[in-house]
Amino acid sequence: MLDKHGHAAFVDAWLERSAANLPPERLLALFEQAFVALWRRPHTMLGEVTLGAVAERVLYNAAEKYPVLSSLSVAPTGEVQCAELRERISAVEPAQLLAAVRFVLGEFMSVLGNLTAEILTQELRSELSKISSAAATKPKKGAPAS
Numbered sequence: 001m002l003d004k005h006g007h008a009a010f011v012d013a014w015l016e017r018s019a020a021n022l023p024p025e026r027l028l029a030l031f032e033q034a035f036v037a038l039w040r041r042p043h044t045m046l047g048e049v050t051l052g053a054v055a056e057r058v059l060y061n062a063a064e065k066y067p068v069l070s071s072l073s074v075a076p077t078g079e080v081q082c083a084e085l086r087e088r089i090s091a092v093e094p095a096q097l098l099a100a101v102r103f104v105l106g107e108f109m110s111v112l113g114n115l116t117a118e119i120l121t122q123e124l125r126s127e128l129s130k131i132s133s134a135a136a137t138k139p140k141k142g143a144p145a146s
Helices: 007-018 024-065 083-087 094-115 121-130
Strands: none
Touching: 007 094, 007 121, 024 083, 024 094, 024 121, 094 121
């Protein structure tokens, strides 16, 4: 998708601040929290069905480009289902995971921006900015401690 509003650049800058030198386990946790934050903001405007369709399409496109993401799906709450990826996270190349996370978040923001005529862009950026690597220090339930 053409990103004429700079969503990818914003995600890049956020990742440089928030994900620098994170191990894959923590990067995955950061990604999960960021995705949910981006989901919640437009939920009232777009609704669960539309958001779900957008998220599934973004993840489908991402999995084509980054097969490591092929097992991901999104729950109706906006939570990314990463259990299979989490089980094999130690085998994932950190640079590949970072690129995949960058792609998904940038693409999700771009599609949401296009759907809403960029009305939510500043709010989405604000929500993403609130998520930091410190929030990703605790493993999710069922996740192995790093």
